[in-house]
Amino acid sequence: MNHFELRDGELWCEGVRLSEIAEQAGTPVYVYSSATLRRHLGVFRDAVSAYPDRLGTPLIAYALKANSNLSVLQTLAEAGSGADTVSEGEIRRALKAGVPAGRIVFSGVGKSDREMAFALDAGVFQINVESEPELERLARVAREKGVTAPFAIRVNPGVGAGGHAKITTGGITDKFGVTAEEAMRLYAEASRTAGLKPQGLACHIGSQISDLTPLRRAFTILRGLVEALRADGLEVTTLDLGGGLGVPYFNQPDPPGPEDFAAMAAEVAGGLDVQYVFEPGRMIVANAGVLLSRVIHIHRRPDGGRRFLVLDAAMNDLMRPALYDAFHDLRPVKPRTDGERETYDVVGPVCETGDTFTRERDLPRFEPGDLVAFMSAGAYGAVMGSEYNTRPLAPEVLVRDDRWAVVRSRPTYEEMFAAEPKAPWL
Ligand SMILES: *Cc1c(COP(=O)(O)O)cnc(C)c1O
Numbered sequence: 001m002n003h004f005e006l007r008d009g010e011l012w013c014e015g016v017r018l019s020e021i022a023e024q025a026g027t028p029v030y031v032y033s034s035a036t037l038r039r040h041l042g043v044f045r046d047a048v049s050a051y052p053d054r055l056g057t058p059l060i061a062y063a064l065k066a067n068s069n070l071s072v073l074q075t076l077a078e079a080g081s082g083a084d085t086v087s088e089g090e091i092r093r094a095l096k097a098g099v100p101a102g103r104i105v106f107s108g109v110g111k112s113d114r115e116m117a118f119a120l121d122a123g124v125f126q127i128n129v130e131s132e133p134e135l136e137r138l139a140r141v142a143r144e145k146g147v148t149a150p151f152a153i154r155v156n157p158g159v160g161a162g163g164h165a166k167i168t169t170g171g172i173t174d175k176f177g178v179t180a181e182e183a184m185r186l187y188a189e190a191s192r193t194a195g196l197k198p199q200g201l202a203c204h205i206g207s208q209i210s211d212l213t214p215l216r217r218a219f220t221i222l223r224g225l226v227e228a229l230r231a232d233g234l235e236v237t238t239l240d241l242g243g244g245l246g247v248p249y250f251n252q253p254d255p256p257g258p259e260d261f262a263a264m265a266a267e268v269a270g271g272l273d274v275q276y277v278f279e280p281g282r283m284i285v286a287n288a289g290v291l292l293s294r295v296i297h298i299h300r301r302p303d304g305g306r307r308f309l310v311l312d313a314a315m316n317d318l319m320r321p322a323l324y325d326a327f328h329d330l331r332p333v334k335p336r337t338d339g340e341r342e343t344y345d346v347v348g349p350v351c352e353t354g355d356t357f358t359r360e361r362d363l364p365r366f367e368p369g370d371l372v373a374f375m376s377a378g379a380y381g382a383v384m385g386s387e388y389n390t391r392p393l394a395p396e397v398l399v400r401d402d403r404w405a406v407v408r409s410r411p412t413y414e415e416m417f418a419a420e421p422k423a424p425w426l
Contacts (some may be wrong), residue, residue, distance in 0.1 A: 002287040003033040004375070010334045011373055015402030018292055018333050022371050025395055025406055027294040028313035030382045032072055032407075034400040036288035038079050044280050045080070047258035054270025055262070059125070061105045063243050063281030064090045066379040071398045071407035072285065073097035082125070084243070084279040088115040091122055101125070105240065105277060107154070107204070109175050110134075116141045120149055126238060126277075127151045128202045130177050135186055135196070142195035151190075152200040152240055153183045157221040161214035162206025163246060164324040170205025170218060177203065180225055184232075191234055198234070200274060201225055204242030207282060210255040212264050215244070219269040226272055240277035241265055247286040249376050250329040258283070282379040289378020291318050291394070292333065295370045296349070306345050309366055314348025315355040316388040318374060318381050322354040330357075332364050333371035340365040346372075350389050382408070387416060 003014045011018045013033050021031055041060070048058045061084040062076050068090060073083070074097040082103030083094035094104050104124040109131070111119075116138055119127055129135045129151050142149040156179060160171030169176040178186065183201065190196040205218050219241060226236050246255030265276075293313035300307050320326035330346065342365045346357040357374070366372065385393050396408040 001039065002036040003039075004036075004290060004373070006335070009337075011331065013290070013399045013404075016399050016404050018290070018373060019371060021397050021399075021404055022292045022294070022333070025397055026410065027292050027371070028311075028317045028394040029292050029410075030289055030377065030394055030396040031292060031404075032067075032069070032285075032289045032378055032396065032398050034075050034398060036378075037072065037075050037285065040284045040288060041076055041079050041081055044258045044278070044283065047262035048265070048276070048278055050259075050262060051266035051270055054266040055276045056274075058276040058278055059103060059105075061103065061240075061277055061279050062284055063279045064094060065383060066281030067285040067289065067381070068093050068383055069396050069398075069407055070097050071405070073099070075398070075400075076284065081284075084281070085124075088118045091115075091119055091124065095122060105279065107202070107279075111138075113137060113141050116149075117145065120145055120147055125150070126199060126240070128154045128240065129186075130154045132178070132182065132186060135190060139190070139193050139195040148195060148197045150197045150199050152202040152238055153178060153186055153198070154202045154204070155180055155183045155222060155225065157203055157205065157218040159205055159214045159218045159221070161209045161211070162244065163208030163210065163252075164326075166324055167207040168205075169207070170203065170214070180221060183225060184228060187229055187234060188232065198236075200236050200238030200240065201229075202240035202242065202277070204244060204279060207244050208246040208255075209244045210246045210252065212256050212260060215261070216264055216268055219265060223269045223272065226274070236272075237274055238277060239269065239272060239274045240279065241269065243279040243281045243283075245280060245283045247283050247376065247379075249286075249327050252327075284379075286376045286379035289376075289381060291374040291377040291381060293317075293372050293374065295366050295368050295372065297368045298344075298366065306360075307342060309344040309346045309363075311346065311348055311357075311372060313374070313394070314350040314389070314391065315352065316350060316386045316391050317348070317394045318357070318377060319384040319386075320380055321357045322352075323384075328357065328377060329375040330361070330363060331373045331375060332366065333373055336364050342366070350391070390416070392416060
């Protein structure tokens with residue numbers, strides 16, 4: 001459920017007309033709904049909290065990389081969310097938005113010494129280590145500081161899943177995590193190493209997962225590992241089951257809901273007397289955001305050829321279609337009343353053939369100047385934006401009830417150029 005609805009013949013976000021935002025903030029522009037953000041976090045929390053005897057009180061560490069806008073984060077932090085981060089920058093964002101350090105997880109395959117030191121100074125809850133060399137470096141960085149690093153080992157269970165090969169992370173040929181055997185060995189070694197405090201295991205096998213079977217297999221492997229470590233006399237106090245739950249993008253069957261996911265997690269990996277951690281990203285933010293764009297013109301090839309709907313949004317604003325062949329539902333902000341439809345290739349102005357959002361899609365007929373909403377654009381949208389083709393980053397707007405605010409402004413050209421000082425010899 002989300003808070004983008006048709007009323008009085010046009011699309012609203014909560015109590016605000018999208019057309020008003022487009023007119024005042026300009027297009028392209030991202031718009032997020034506070035009510036949807038809070039609702040999705042609440043639905044997920046209720047689902048995983050429904051098994052207090054099996055899952056205790058889980059830490060929900062929202063995966064910042066899906067949408068790290070500071071006001072979005074603060075909205076979630078105020079609703080009790082923790083943070084899963086993958087860089088020093090993301091840790092800084094989480095702290096700035098008010099996420100307590102004790103609710104921050106630091107993940108990622110290639111943390112630098114500097115980033116590890118920053119995380120230790122900040123006092124994050126846990127660093128999820130993904131390889132042996134990384135663990136050795138973490139031990140060294142912690143010893144140099146005279147502290148002990150709380151960490152979990154990210155296990156690659158050899159079970160890949162996800163909506164596209166580029167968002168599958170749990171296959172053995174993917175770069176993430178260590179094998180179950182390595183995890184056992186590293187955990188035992190770390191328990192004897194100064195500077196390291198092994199506290200648990202983690203996994204995250206992919207994104208936009210539409211079937212619980214691979215998750216069930218991965219969680220079964222993790223449970224077995226926790227039991228094996230304990231049988232070896234080692235202490236395990238946390239278990240991080242990652243994120244990855246899919247969301248409906250309208251062209252696919254609905255993925256399993258948080259309730260089914262939580263019931264499976266409780267059944268397969270519950271009851272271990274650990275602090276459970278979940279890292280949902282997409283499911284919290286995807287349907288809490290839209291990208292608004294305006295039709296520049298319609299370009300028709302002669303003799304019944306393709307009809308191109310040329311928008312002012314492009315692949316630099318929303319990469320997912322170019323990167324993952326992702327599908328976004330496209331809706332007119334003010335739907336026509338005559339029901340006329342056309343088949344379009346929807347494209348942006350960037351000089352790349354990949355700058356195509358969709359091909360031969362049957363849509364309501366559009367005219368130049370009409371507003372289009374890319375639905376489900378709240379996750380992996382604005383965060384992947386770039387200034388390719390010297391296009392200013394699209395601004396971001398947050399709505400709460402009948403109020404809205406620009407929460408990231410569109411840079412001016414002068415601001416963009418200011419970051420490029422002239423070489424002294426020019
Ligand atoms: C990306 C990521 C997530 C979130 O994935 P979603 O599919 O957005 O839920 C969680 N944990 C880790 C380690 C990640 O890299």
